[in-house]
Amino acid sequence: MSSAVEPPAPSPTRARRERTPHPAPQTIAVVGFGNFGQFLGATFAAQGHRVVGCSRGDYADAAAAIGCEYVRDANALLDTKPDVVVLCTSIMSLSSVLARFPVDRLAGRLVVDVLSVKEYPKGMLLEVLPESADILCTHPMFGPESANVSWAGLPFVYDVVRLNSAPRVHVIGKQRCETFLDIWRLEGCTMVEMECRVHDEYAASTQFITHTTGRMLAELDVKTTPINTRGYESLLGVVDNTTKDSFDLYYGLYRYNANARAVLDKLETGLSALRAKLEAAERDERSKQ
Amino acid sequence: MSSAVEPPAPSPTRARRERTPHPAPQTIAVVGFGNFGQFLGATFAAQGHRVVGCSRGDYADAAAAIGCEYVRDANALLDTKPDVVVLCTSIMSLSSVLARFPVDRLAGRLVVDVLSVKEYPKGMLLEVLPESADILCTHPMFGPESANVSWAGLPFVYDVVRLNSAPRVHVIGKQRCETFLDIWRLEGCTMVEMECRVHDEYAASTQFITHTTGRMLAELDVKTTPINTRGYESLLGVVDNTTKDSFDLYYGLYRYNANARAVLDKLETGLSALRAKLEAAERDERSKQ
Numbered sequence: 065m066s067s068a069v070e071p072p073a074p075s076p077t078r079a080r081r082e083r084t085p086h087p088a089p090q091t092i093a094v095v096g097f098g099n100f101g102q103f104l105g106a107t108f109a110a111q112g113h114r115v116v117g118c119s120r121g122d123y124a125d126a127a128a129a130i131g132c133e134y135v136r137d138a139n140a141l142l143d144t145k146p147d148v149v150v151l152c153t154s155i156m157s158l159s160s161v162l163a164r165f166p167v168d169r170l171a172g173r174l175v176v177d178v179l180s181v182k183e184y185p186k187g188m189l190l191e192v193l194p195e196s197a198d199i200l201c202t203h204p205m206f207g208p209e210s211a212n213v214s215w216a217g218l219p220f221v222y223d224v225v226r227l228n229s230a231p232r233v234h235v236i237g238k239q240r241c242e243t244f245l246d247i248w249r250l251e252g253c254t255m256v257e258m259e260c261r262v263h264d265e266y267a268a269s270t271q272f273i274t275h276t277t278g279r280m281l282a283e284l285d286v287k288t289t290p291i292n293t294r295g296y297e298s299l300l301g302v303v304d305n306t307t308k309d310s311f312d313l314y315y316g317l318y319r320y321n322a323n324a325r326a327v328l329d330k331l332e333t334g335l336s337a338l339r340a341k342l343e344a345a346e347r348d349e350r351s352k353q
Numbered sequence: 354m355s356s357a358v359e360p361p362a363p364s365p366t367r368a369r370r371e372r373t374p375h376p377a378p379q380t381i382a383v384v385g386f387g388n389f390g391q392f393l394g395a396t397f398a399a400q401g402h403r404v405v406g407c408s409r410g411d412y413a414d415a416a417a418a419i420g421c422e423y424v425r426d427a428n429a430l431l432d433t434k435p436d437v438v439v440l441c442t443s444i445m446s447l448s449s450v451l452a453r454f455p456v457d458r459l460a461g462r463l464v465v466d467v468l469s470v471k472e473y474p475k476g477m478l479l480e481v482l483p484e485s486a487d488i489l490c491t492h493p494m495f496g497p498e499s500a501n502v503s504w505a506g507l508p509f510v511y512d513v514v515r516l517n518s519a520p521r522v523h524v525i526g527k528q529r530c531e532t533f534l535d536i537w538r539l540e541g542c543t544m545v546e547m548e549c550r551v552h553d554e555y556a557a558s559t560q561f562i563t564h565t566t567g568r569m570l571a572e573l574d575v576k577t578t579p580i581n582t583r584g585y586e587s588l589l590g591v592v593d594n595t596t597k598d599s600f601d602l603y604y605g606l607y608r609y610n611a612n613a614r615a616v617l618d619k620l621e622t623g624l625s626a627l628r629a630k631l632e633a634a635e636r637d638e639r640s641k642q
Contacts, residue, residue, distance in 0.1 A: 156638075205582060219580050256579055266578045273575065274584040276627065277566060283623030284616075286562065289555045290545055291508050293494060295563040295594050298587040305584050315634045327573075328628055334572030335624060338565065339617055345604045349445075 084250050086111040088243045093146035095161065097123045097134065101152035103208045104178070106130035107215070111247060116144050142169045148244050150176045151185075155316030158185060167192055172228075174198045174240050180271065180313065182260035184320040186225050198237045199225040200244065201260050203267075204253070209308060216252030223260045268323035275314050276331060278306030373539050375400040377532045382435035384450065386412045386423065390441035392497045393467070395419035396504070400536060405433050431458045437533050439465045440474075444605030447474060451481050461517075463487045463529050469560065469602065471549035473609040475514050487526045488514040489533065490549050492556075493542070498597060505541030512549050557612035564603050565620060567595030 089112045094101045097117035109115045109131035116133045117123060118141040127134035135141050149170060153161045158179065171194040177185040186201045193199065206218040222245065227237045249255060258266075281303045288300060306314075318324045378401045383390045386406035398404045398420035405422045406412060407430040416423035424430050438459060442450045447468065460483040466474040475490045482488065492510040500507055511534065516526045538544060547555075570592045577589060595603075607613045 203580075205580060210583060221580055258579070263580070266580050269573075269575065270578055270580060270585040271582055273570070273573070274582060274588055276624075277570070277588060278584065279627050280620065280623045281562070281566070283626050284558075284562070284619050286558065289559055290547070291492075291494060291510055291552070291555050291559060293560055293563060294499060295567065295591045296559040298591050299563055299566060302584045302587050311630075311634075315631060318631050319635060319638070328631075330573050331569065332624055332628075334569045335565075335621060337572050338568050339621075341600075342604060342607045342617075345600075346608060349608070 083107065083110040086113060086243075086247060086250060088246070089113045090147040090240070090243060091116070091144055092244075093118065093141050093144065093149045094132075094152050095119075095138070095141070095149060095165070096152035096154075096157075097121075097127065097132075098152070099208060100178070101150075102126055102130060102132075104150065104152065104204070105132045107251065108132075108247060111250060113247070114144075116141055116146065138165050139169070142166065146173060147240055148174045148176060150178060152178060154312055155179050155181060155184070155320050156312055158188060162188065162192055168194055170194060171196045172233075174200060174237065174244060176200045176202055176244065178202050178204055179320075180267065180317055181320040182221075182223065182263040182267075183322065186223070186260045190226065196228050196233075198227050198241060200241055201225050203263060204248070205271075209305070214252070215248070218253055219256050220248040220253035221256045221258050221263055222248075223258060223263070225260070264321050265323055267317070268321050268327045272317045272321060272324050272327055273331070274302060275306045275309070275317060276328065278302045278304075279314065280331075282307050372396065372399040375402060375532075375536060375539060377535070378402045379436040379529070379532060380405070380433055381533075382407065382430050382433065382438045383421075383441055384408075384427070384430070384438060384454070385441035385443075385446075386410075386416065386421075387441070388497060389467070390439075391415055391419060391421075393439065393441065393493070394421045396540065397421075397536060400539060402536070403433075405430055405435065427454050428458070431455065435462060436529055437463045437465060439467065441467060443601055444468050444470060444473070444609050445601055447477060451477065456481055457483055459483060459486045461485050461522075463489060463526065463533060465489045465491055465533065467491050467493055468609075469556065469606055470609040471510075471512065471552040471556075472611065475512070475549045479515065485517050485522075487516050487530060489530055490514050492552060493537070494560075498594070503541070504537070507542055508545050509537040509542035510545045510547050510552055512547060512552070514549070553610050554612055556606070557610050557616045561606045561610060561613050561616055562620070563591060564595045564598070564606060565617065567591045567593075568603065569620075571596050 091114045092108050094105050094115060094117045097119040101117060105115045105117055116135060117127045118135050118138060124134045175189060175193055175197050177189065179185050180203055182201050182203060189199050201223045203221040205221060206215060211218055224241060227234055227241065281299060286300065286303060380403045381397050383394050383404060383406045386408040390406060394404045394406055405424060406416045407424050407427060413423045440447065464478060464482055464486050466478065468474050469492055471490050471492060478488045490512045494510060495504060495507040513530060516523055516530065570588060575589060575592060
């Protein structure tokens with residue numbers, strides 16, 4: 065740990081806070097150390113884990129400020145012999161990051177993804193990782209915006225996709241996975257164990273609908289007025305939150321969730337059906353006049 | 354006032370509460386004594402006004418329970434010599450209610466409407482009322498669901514459309530109108546003086562958008578899931594609130610607000626534009642592979 069390093073003035077969102085120390089600290093490699101990687105890394109480190117970030121950019125100062133180490137080379141990262149490797153790339157870049165990663169060196173480790181879609185990384189990790197790598201697919205349903213102060217009560221969805229079945233190794237791997245899950249339990253997350261397929265069905269009906277609605281309304285350039293209703297205020301909140309996220313994330317939710325297209329179809333059909341009802345009522349009214 | 358009448362056990366939403374007494378009580382006729390008419394009448398009466406409801410149905414008991422009188426005949430209503438006649442019909446029935454109302458007997462009175470669209474009743478009242486009737490068009494932007502406990506801070510939109518210009522009469526009419534507006538000021542409403550035309554522009558961009566979004570999502574049969582995001586919870590709230598209102602109200606917002614069709618067009622265009630952006634990003638991604 066970089067406890068010997070005097071951290072530069074941390075930004076308020078990255079400030080180290082007192083956390084319940086984790087009873088069994090791990091060495092955790094974080095691949096992709098952007099906004100979300102740092103957000104997770106800060107809490108891992110605050111629990112007492114050794115956290116080593118790795119990205120192509122220079123995040124050494126940012127890492128030091130939150131009690132993490134930092135390297136720019138994947139082999140240097142793996143030289144730290146991490147128990148767990150957390151992939152914190154965007155949906156869009158997962159494939160290219162893995163293509164240039166020394167995946168053979170992930171043999172015997174626990175590999176975790178944290179993407180907002182789940183079937184896609186599950187399939188890819190099963191395809192490219194060595195058979196002895198354990199796989200845990202997760203979706204922490206919060207981020208720096210929504211969980212700056214605390215993760216308590218926020219949903220952490222996970223699916224233990226693969227544990228090495230060799231008898232003695234299996235017990236150790238299972239324990240390592242539980243130890244990693246304890247991080248989220250310690251923070252008070254609502255733990256939701258759910259198959260990747262089921263996650264994607266729910267996520268299309270919730271997260272993707274919400275982002276689509278927010279972005280549809282943003283296309284209309286909706287604004288606050290002197291006569292906002294409470295319902296309208298709620299919609300303005302949704303527009304604000306969804307447009308704060310990048311278009312790339314939204315595109316990822318669409319492109320890499322097999323259910324998203326059907327939801328988009330249903331929204332279009334729903335809006336048309338509603339208009340048809342209004343127009344039918346209008347014809348009905350006119351026919352009575 | 355029916356203070357001699359022992360009210361039957363009032364429902365919780367209609368219970369008489371202590372209110373600041375109005376300094377200049379008026380006699381207020383309420384035409385249309387359904388849910389919304391009773392909601393307003395209860396507060397008028399609690400402030401010390403004499404309130405006389407009138408509808409085709411039998412609401413005598415409901416009226417007594419909230420300190421109001423009740424008649425079923427428009428002539429009997431006008432025999433009470435009301436200072437103010439508040440039209441509490443639905444948007445859809447305004448025209449037919451006025452067609453069978455002895456409108457000539459509204460001469461010299463203040464006539465108020467409370468509909469969620471404003472240009473439509475303004476035009477109709479200017480057309481059918483005697484010239485000596487004053488006209489106040491209003492939109493209390495709340496109802497029994499959203500303002501059961503208090504009206505404080507909720508928007509009351511109004512437009513003094515016409516005051517009889519005869520010199521002495523004008524002063525009296527203006528005072529009568531201010532006295533009526535004091536009802537809403539006493540309850541702590543946010544008073545928003547706004548032309549009917551401007552109201553309808555804002556309302557199409559806020560209230561109609563909100564109802565359309567809620568009803569579009571209701572067409573998809575959206576439900577709570579184990580992995581709701583906060584934004585999705587907001588949308589579920591909007592669906593719940595907008596579908597509690599009748600389809601007739603929604604249809605009225607569409608049919609009798611000249612800006613509603615354009616908003617519906619914009620929503621359809623917004624959704625198509627969003628889909629086009631996703632599909633363009635998809636083509637772009639594939640062309641790079």
